[in-house]
Amino acid sequence: xxxxxxxxxxxxxxxxxxxxxxxxxxxxxxxxxxxxxxxxxxxxxxxxxxxxxxxxxxxxxxxxxxxxxxxxxxxxxxxxxxxxxxxxxxxxxxxxxxxxxxxxxxxxxxxxxxxxxxxxxxxxxxxxxxxxxxxxxxxxxxxxxxxxxxxxxxxxxxxxxxxxxxxxxxxxxxxxxxxxxxxxxxxxxxxxxxxxxxxxxxxxxxxxxxxxxxxxxxxxxxxxxxxxxxxxxxxxxxxxxxxxxxxxxxxxxxxxxxxxxxxxxxxxxxxxxxxxxxxxxxxxxxxxxxxxxxxxxxxxxxxxxxxxxxxxxxxxxxxxxxxxxxxxxxxxxxxxxxxxxxxxxxxxxxxx
Amino acid sequence: xxxxxxxxxxxxxxxxxxxxxxxxxxxxxxxxxxxxxxxxxxxxxxxxxxxxxxxxxxxxxxxxxxxxxxxxxxxxxxxxxxxxxxxxxxxxxxxxxxxxxxxxxxxxxxxxxxxxxxxxxxxxxxxxxxxxxxxxxxxxxxxxxxxxxxxxxxxxxxxxxxxxxxxxxxxxxxxxxxxxxxxxxxxxxxxxxxxxxxxxxxxxxxxxxxxxxxxxxxxxxxxxxxxxxxxxxxxxxxxxxxxxxxxxxxxxxxxxxxxxxxxxxxxxxxxxxxxxxxxxxxxxxxxxxxxxxxxxxxxxxxxxxxxxxxxxxxxxxxxxxxxxxxxxxxxxxxxxxxxxxxxxxxxxxxxx
Numbered sequence: 074x075x076x077x078x079x080x081x082x083x084x085x086x087x088x089x090x091x092x093x094x095x096x097x098x099x100x101x102x103x104x105x106x107x108x109x110x111x112x113x114x115x116x117x118x119x120x121x122x123x124x125x126x127x128x129x130x131x132x133x134x135x136x137x138x139x140x141x142x143x144x145x146x147x148x149x150x151x152x153x154x155x156x157x158x159x160x161x162x163x164x165x166x167x168x169x170x171x172x173x174x175x176x177x178x179x180x181x182x183x184x185x186x187x188x189x190x191x192x193x194x195x196x197x198x199x200x201x202x203x204x205x206x207x208x209x210x211x212x213x214x215x216x217x218x219x220x221x222x223x224x225x226x227x228x229x230x231x232x233x234x235x236x237x238x239x240x241x242x243x244x245x246x247x248x249x250x251x252x253x254x255x256x257x258x259x260x261x262x263x264x265x266x267x268x269x270x271x272x273x274x275x276x277x278x279x280x281x282x283x284x285x286x287x288x289x290x291x292x293x294x295x296x297x298x299x300x301x302x303x304x305x306x307x308x309x310x311x312x313x314x315x316x317x318x319x320x321x322x323x324x325x326x327x328x329x330x331x332x333x334x335x336x337x338x339x340x341x342x343x344x345x346x347x348x349x350x351x352x353x354x355x356x357x358x359x360x361x362x363x364x365x366x367x368x369x370x371x372x373x374x375x376x377x378x379x380x381x382x383x384x385x386x387x388x389x390x391x392x393x394x395x396x397x398x399x400x401x402x403x404x405x406x407x408x409x410x411x412x413x414x415x416x417x418x419x420x421x422x423x424x425x
Numbered sequence: 426x427x428x429x430x431x432x433x434x435x436x437x438x439x440x441x442x443x444x445x446x447x448x449x450x451x452x453x454x455x456x457x458x459x460x461x462x463x464x465x466x467x468x469x470x471x472x473x474x475x476x477x478x479x480x481x482x483x484x485x486x487x488x489x490x491x492x493x494x495x496x497x498x499x500x501x502x503x504x505x506x507x508x509x510x511x512x513x514x515x516x517x518x519x520x521x522x523x524x525x526x527x528x529x530x531x532x533x534x535x536x537x538x539x540x541x542x543x544x545x546x547x548x549x550x551x552x553x554x555x556x557x558x559x560x561x562x563x564x565x566x567x568x569x570x571x572x573x574x575x576x577x578x579x580x581x582x583x584x585x586x587x588x589x590x591x592x593x594x595x596x597x598x599x600x601x602x603x604x605x606x607x608x609x610x611x612x613x614x615x616x617x618x619x620x621x622x623x624x625x626x627x628x629x630x631x632x633x634x635x636x637x638x639x640x641x642x643x644x645x646x647x648x649x650x651x652x653x654x655x656x657x658x659x660x661x662x663x664x665x666x667x668x669x670x671x672x673x674x675x676x677x678x679x680x681x682x683x684x685x686x687x688x689x690x691x692x693x694x695x696x697x698x699x700x701x702x703x704x705x706x707x708x709x710x711x712x713x714x715x716x717x718x719x720x721x722x723x724x725x726x727x728x729x730x731x732x733x734x735x736x737x738x739x740x741x742x743x744x745x746x747x748x749x750x751x752x753x754x755x756x757x758x759x760x761x762x763x764x765x766x767x768x769x770x771x772x773x774x775x776x777x
Contacts, residue, residue: 202672212601216609249564249656257568257653285660289668301609302654304601308637309661316641317669320554320701324693334689341676341683349672 075105075124076386079155079164082110084135084171086372092170093118093125095378100124104386107164109151130154135371140174144182152176157183159364165389166364168381171371176359177213184362187394189407191221193361194300195368196229197307198237198354203291205354207233208247212304213359219262220406222246222297226267227400228360229295230277235391236365236384237294237354244271245280245293247302255282263297270404277400314349352377355384365393427457427476428738431507431516434462436487436523438724444522445470445477447730452476456738459516461503482506487723492526496534505531511716512536517741518716520733523723528711529565536714539746541759543573545713546652547720548581549659550589550706555643557706559585560599564656565711571614572758574598574649578619579752580712581647582629587743588710588717588736589646596623597632597645599654607634615649622756629752666701704729707736717745 080096082089089110096106097119105124108115112129119125130151137143144153152172156179158164167184169176177193186193195213198205209229214221226244233242246264248256253264264282271279280293287293288306298306325335356369356377365388369381401407432448434441441462448458449471457476460467464481471477482503489495496505504524508531510516519536521528525547538545547565550557561581566573578596585594598616600608605616616634623631632645639645640658650658677687708721708729717740721733753759 202668215601215607247657249567249653249660255567260653285657285662286664286667288661289664298657301601301612302657305599305637305650305654305658306661308601309640309658310637310665312638312641313662313665314669315638316554316701317666320697321673321694324697325690327693327696331690331693334686334691334693337686338677338683338690339686341679341686342673344679345672345676349668 079158083133094375098379099382135172141178166385214300236388242294245283247298248282355381431510435485446727450731451734487524493530518737566652588740594646597635599650600634707733
């Protein structure tokens, strides 16, 4: 039975049709895709392609300023319908193009947290010359307790093993120095907990602390941090790489001689760009729910959207959710069953 | 009367002679320099140059694994002698090449914290196309309370006005979003405190929150953060810019055609490199002591060392320490006189 992925198409900068074009690419590799968005834009693109279904859902909340409120108030929004299809068992994973907040809110509300998980997290595979480096959390939790960060490590590792196909991911903790004593008291505590829980793990290697430079060196496959530091890190990477690339592009057009030089270098630069292509790893992964979600960036092209769908399917097929649960259970890192009152209060908080 | 700067030369990758060569450049612009290091390496470089004095201090602790211990145990180390010259009034500011930990430890022990300052901080002007963006703190305080961060803002602004010559610095707070409600509870509190204390300030503009991308966009001249986030940010910038520049350099040598292209682009790229030259702003500034300290990176060339000396002199001449004090006093942000016991305990902590 093929895996089915429910896809919200309405948050793409290039329009729903571009996501549909990505779905066609994924469908050709055997994934069954359910596309949610304005049918009149989707149907012409997928016309005659096997394995792609279109559900007319023209209402978009991708740009809503308060995604949680928008999800609650718009049960017929495309993202809500796509995520509910997963909750209802009509699809195995969801992909939401360019709307992280709405995906997180809809996921928490309808798919819900997986058993034993404190908080869902966003894991983003950053393109690096030696292969993707997954940073987790990149912004779902501005504050995170040591127990949460320990779970993020296992969640990121399971995602890297399944969706990214990294057989034995190397997991590290982001700090301001490599020594176990470096960092805030929370970071020092997480280091000790992870060192203990990942020692001798059958499928994961524990690297220890890494520094900011290692988001790109390839010293680790998965780097754990809180959502505040992760978000800042991500935005710094965006800013600096854009500035450097922009500066070099500016230089390449500053004189006729430089322009000729730039032209001659173009094929070689293209290969480098491909190496650090942000679309390859498919976008950000929403981990810790009862099903897997992937959020490709709104400015992606069809290539990135197809990657997101394929990798979501791969994660679902390889049962990433079960893997996270069994790994956390073996490590004694599952959240203990809370009292009914505490559980209700925390469910409230999560959907805020 | 010319300003005198005491310079520890022993932590430079290119050797003490390179720092001496930088001192010669600074001395020619009227700064009086006292050089600490192995005299037999320094004297040949400064021979016959006016305004440069050599003090034979061959013992280096620049690479000591525990800088605070090394400072305590080696009163004759070059960095200790240079910093003590400032404490003794023989120099107005100190420059320590390539040894941040030793500079901080020696500064705290001998120059000591300025009155009303909670914690010293390291402010680093990052090279950006539109001019330096000063990040403070980049690692002196892994943990920082909201009161500390408020002081960092004033300290960074005063440094930007004096050493960097920015008439009216725009000050911002690093967060995961621009809205005042974004960030950890501490960040939200600092935002509120700074909004109040910088509103209508005579010499500083309050920008509000900025995101990681703004370390390079030029949206602010001074960006405030804790030492953990600041250190991670700094290392991410280093890693990403090295990777991008390295990737492009690799592309430029990957084929004869690309090599020719690289050659043609070289002059234009040189201009861009100069724009983002890390040596121009002189290095990291140690703020919050009774005198100003500057820590140029160990891998700088003579150009960077001369910049560090010139900007340290400029800060001292324009009385950056007094400026910080009067600004904090006017804003009601000075640390209140603690009880004798609290003061002793906190002094202990600071020199750990």
